[in-house]
Each structure stands twice: as structure tokens, then as C-alpha cells.
Amino acid sequence: MSPHDHTDDHTHDHHHGDAAGHDHTTFQPDIKEPSEDWEFLEIALRELLIEKGVLSAREIQDEIEAWENKSPEGGARIVARAWTDDAYRQRLLADGNAAVGELGFTVEALKLVALENTETLHHMVVCTLCSCYPRPLLGVPPLWYKSREYRSRTVREPRAVLKEFGTELPVTTEVRVVDSTADCRYLVIPRRPEGTEGLSETALAALVSRDSMIGTAEAFSSDGKRNIL
Amino acid sequence: MTDRAISDLGGLAGGPIDISEHQPTLSERRIDAMMMLLRKKPRAFWATDENRRTIESLEPKTYEESAYYERWVLAIRALLIEKGVLSETEIEAKLAEVCARPAGGANGDQPSGDRQ
Amino acid sequence: MTGPHTIGETVRVSAGLPPGHVRTPLFLRGRTGVGIRHFGDFPNPERLAYGLSGLPKLHLYQVLFRMDEAWADEAGKEGVEDGAYAPGDTVAADIYETWLEPL
Known part of the structure; x- marks a missing residue:
């Protein structure tokens, strides 16, 4: 498609690079003037x-x-493969870098560690010192992940934080907060929702939300809704 | 407590988390891209850890009150x-020139470099 | 080779308060936990932060702490009672060998 096809409604913001002097007043309202x-x-x-x-x-x-172009869809593909291919799941848990490499992802210079959630163990990831995040697999982190509130409170009151994300877990499940303080990046493998046995890998990937791979939520249930226990 | 680095937040009290989604602005995306390009090969002017050290060395008031990418651009400058x-001299001169541009011309939306 | 510590070993995080760039969070200093993973060795980030090589590399471990150990002496805060965490909840952090002492 032509990048300058103005017959569509103007939802893209890349109309620039034209000759100097072009009147931008019509086509450039979505570029914010700097003020800070x-x-x-x-x-x-x-x-x-x-x-x-x-x-x-x-x-x-x-x-x-x-x-x-990097987004949580990348991580979701990896999780869906781990759900459907047990040998892959084991390789992912044993050597995250090599296993994501099989699917075309590169996590350079850092150790990629996959953490598997189970009925009795729920991982959630935070970086209390800065904002370490597995960007090659999940894209640019959400603002809340980098916020003072998330970074400070998660290690002190993880269940209160989870509740703010709509996630409540039984006390019999160990909530393990993983503080990403060094050279590791963590990808949470959420629990596979029940009733998804017949779904294809692609359909399963659609259930894997970004937040479920950070650990503030669970995967969506098979009808696409939040999976609340 | 003076022993706590300004960036070391684990366990501090805080208010509710704003979980709304945020689309990065053009300024934020450009800062992100510049940081990545300057840090990685082939340039590799500094290590990630130097970037962290620089952010931690900001004045506490600046760290507290600044937005995420504001801290990044201050670190890039330093x-x-x-x-x-x-x-520092050429940065200050350029900044004065940018700030003096008339409204609508400051964005630098038209790259002044190699783009034809 | 797993460095100076072994998986399952009880370790204590140094309570030190060194100046400069540090990668061990304050809330875990002086706390006792158990090494659950060994990640290999990495250049020392506390030296890389100053433009140095970070060599020799340091062994890096994931250490697991019980929440009630991490927050043991927080006056006036009862994590379990106020729903902040449950009795079995934990926090894990990545800690370099220079910060760990055997018990």
C-alpha cells in the first residue's frame, strides 16, 4: 500500500518527509508539539x-x-509452543536463550530464564532497582512496570498488587516475586487454561496476555475472558 | 535514609498502581531509540550499567519528579x-537555538540530517 | 562449575552499605535465604558501571527468601494479616557471589 494514500482515514502518523514548505496544518495534528x-x-x-x-x-x-515490531505476541508464541510441545517446554526451562532462538528470537548478552507457573507456584516479575524487562520477547514495557508504585510495592505486598490487576490466588499457591536485579531476564509461562485441549497453537497464543507473562495476571480462559479462580 | 540509592525502591510504601495503557510519544520513542543505538554495537559508547549509574546520580529531587524518559534523556546528555x-558547550548552544524556534518549528519533525 | 555456593545452600546477604552503583537491593541486605539457581558467571556490573571491564567475572545466583524473613523487623506491619502476602510467599533475587556469605 502507498504510505501516502490519503483516501483512507488518517489513523497513521507518518505523513512527513515531504518537501519543505508543505502545509502540515491538515495532516499533522497527531504530532504533539514539545512543551517540556x-x-x-x-x-x-x-x-x-x-x-x-x-x-x-x-x-x-x-x-x-x-x-x-516487537510485542507480547512474540512471547505468546513461545508460551503456546511450550504448552503444546512438552519437549520444547523442557528445553525452554533448561536453556531459555537456546529455546527462544529456535523460534527466531535473540536475547543478547543476557540470560533468559523461563519460569513456569503451576497450581502451587505463581511467579511475578519486578525490577526494584531499575526496569529490567525481556524486551526482545515482550516489546517495550508498559508504563506501570516502570512506575515507582509497582517497583516499590510488589516485593512488600504482592497479593495487594495482584488484586489491583484483578488477580486473586489461593493462599495454598506460593506467590514468588522475582526481582530482576542482574543479568537475567524472566519470561513467565502462565498456566494453560482448562478446556483448551482442542485449540491450535495460534488460538492458544491469543490467550497469552502480556501481563500473564509478567505474572500480574493469568492467561485468558478459553472463551477469551480473564481467568479468575 | 541516606543509605538508600534513589533508584532502590523495593519495599517502600506507595499508592495504587495506574495500570492504564500508554502509547509512547514521539519524543519518548526517539529517546528510546537513541539510547539503544548509542549503547549497542558498533558504537557501544557506554554499558547499560553506566547508564544506570548515571540515572542514580541524578539529584534526588530530579529523579523523584522526572518522567521515565526524562531520566533517560538526562542520562544520554551526561x-x-x-x-x-x-x-556541554555545544549542547547548551543547540538547546538555546531549539528553544528559540517559533512554535510549530521546534519539533524537528523534518530530520535535518540525511533525509531527502 | 557452580562457584563458591551450591544449590540448596543457606546463605546470608552482606549487610554492607557500600557507596556507588550497587546491584543488591537494600531490602535484602543482611537477610538469609537459600540459593535456588546458579546462572553462570558475568562481568561485575558494579565495575562495568564505571567504564571498567568487570573482570574477573562473578558467579550469579538466584536466592530465595521467605516474605516473613525479608520483612521480619518491619515495625507495625503484619504482612500476613493485612493481606500483603500469604505465609508461604517468597521473593527471589539475583545476587552476585561477592554479596553472599555462607552461614
Whole structure:
């Protein structure tokens, strides 16, 4: 499709790069004018780095697009494979980097560790020191994962935090908060919902939400709803 | 308590978590991309750990009050100076020029570099 | 090779308060836990943070703490009673060998 096909409604925001002097008042309302000091600092640093040949504008755009192409669908594919292929599940638990590599994912320089949730053990991941997150598998982290509230409270009151996400677990299930403090990145394998025996791998992947791979929620049930015990 | 690093939050009290979804703004996406490009090969001007150390070295008030990507862009600025990639003088001069642009022209939406 | 500690070993996190960039959270310092995984060895992040090589590498362990151990001396806070956590809940963290002492 043409990137400048204006017959569709204007839901994309990439209408730029036209000749200088083009009147943008019609087509550019969705690009927010910078207002904060740090947004001006971003412009200054970026323009200087481009002028000096350290980075190019094309590279920055490509990098933005590369990250936008990474999403929780990646992690969901891995989980669905682990649910349907027991040998794969065991390889994933034994060597996360190698097993996600089989499906075309690369987690460079870091150790990828898959954590399997069971009826008696529920993992939830936090980074209390910064905001470590398995971006190659889940994309850019949600704002709440990086928030002061999530980072501070999760290790102290995990069940209160889970409740805010609509997740309540029996006291017989050990809630294990995993603080991602070092060179490991964690992918939670949520429990496979009941009644999903006949589903294809693709249909199963659709039940694996981002939050279920962080551990603040469970996978959706077979009808696509939140799986509340 | 002075022994606690400003970034070390585990166990502190806090209010409810805002779990609403947020689409990153253009500024945020560009900061993210710049950080990744400057940190990874082939440039690798600094290690992730240096980035963390720089963020932890922000004034506590700045750390407390700043947005996530605001901390990132402040860290990029500090590390580019520390590593000798850019000088403080040229950054300040450029910043003054950017801030003086008329409304509507400051965004830098038209890349000024290699894009034709 | 699993470094100085073994899986299942009870270890204590150093209670030290060194200045500079540190990767062991304050809330676990001085706490006792059990090593549950050994991840291999990695360049020391507390040196990498200052542009150094981080060599020699350090062994990295995942250490498991009981919630009621981690928050044992929190005055006026009863985690189990107020629903913050259940008796069997735990917290695991990745801790480098330099921060761990055998018990």
C-alpha cells in the first residue's frame, strides 16, 4: 500500500518527509508539539548527533520501527509452543536463550530464564532497582512496570498488587516475586487454561496476555475472558 | 535514609498502581531509540550499567519528579559529555537555538540530517 | 562449575552499605535465604558501571527468601494479616557471589 494514500482515514502518523514548505496544518495534528524541557533536550541532542555524523535520522527511525515490531505476541508464541510441545517446554526451562532462538528470537548478552507457573507456584516479575524487562520477547514495557508504585510495592505486598490487576490466588499457591536485579531476564509461562485441549497453537497464543507473562495476571480462559479462580 | 540509592525502591510504601495503557510519544520513542543505538554495537559508547549509574546520580529531587524518559534523556546528555562525544558547550548552544524556534518549528519533525 | 555456593545452600546477604552503583537491593541486605539457581558467571556490573571491564567475572545466583524473613523487623506491619502476602510467599533475587556469605 502507498504510505501516502490519503483516501483512507488518517489513523497513521507518518505523513512527513515531504518537501519543505508543505502545509502540515491538515495532516499533522497527531504530532504533539514539545512543551517540556526534556523534550527540547531530546531535539537538541538528536540534531547534534545527526549533524556530527554520530547517528543518522534513518537509523533512529529504523530503530523506533524495530522496537514497535516487537510485542507480547512474540512471547505468546513461545508460551503456546511450550504448552503444546512438552519437549520444547523442557528445553525452554533448561536453556531459555537456546529455546527462544529456535523460534527466531535473540536475547543478547543476557540470560533468559523461563519460569513456569503451576497450581502451587505463581511467579511475578519486578525490577526494584531499575526496569529490567525481556524486551526482545515482550516489546517495550508498559508504563506501570516502570512506575515507582509497582517497583516499590510488589516485593512488600504482592497479593495487594495482584488484586489491583484483578488477580486473586489461593493462599495454598506460593506467590514468588522475582526481582530482576542482574543479568537475567524472566519470561513467565502462565498456566494453560482448562478446556483448551482442542485449540491450535495460534488460538492458544491469543490467550497469552502480556501481563500473564509478567505474572500480574493469568492467561485468558478459553472463551477469551480473564481467568479468575 | 541516606543509605538508600534513589533508584532502590523495593519495599517502600506507595499508592495504587495506574495500570492504564500508554502509547509512547514521539519524543519518548526517539529517546528510546537513541539510547539503544548509542549503547549497542558498533558504537557501544557506554554499558547499560553506566547508564544506570548515571540515572542514580541524578539529584534526588530530579529523579523523584522526572518522567521515565526524562531520566533517560538526562542520562544520554551526561554520558555523551562524559564519553567526549559531545561537549556541554555545544549542547547548551543547540538547546538555546531549539528553544528559540517559533512554535510549530521546534519539533524537528523534518530530520535535518540525511533525509531527502 | 557452580562457584563458591551450591544449590540448596543457606546463605546470608552482606549487610554492607557500600557507596556507588550497587546491584543488591537494600531490602535484602543482611537477610538469609537459600540459593535456588546458579546462572553462570558475568562481568561485575558494579565495575562495568564505571567504564571498567568487570573482570574477573562473578558467579550469579538466584536466592530465595521467605516474605516473613525479608520483612521480619518491619515495625507495625503484619504482612500476613493485612493481606500483603500469604505465609508461604517468597521473593527471589539475583545476587552476585561477592554479596553472599555462607552461614
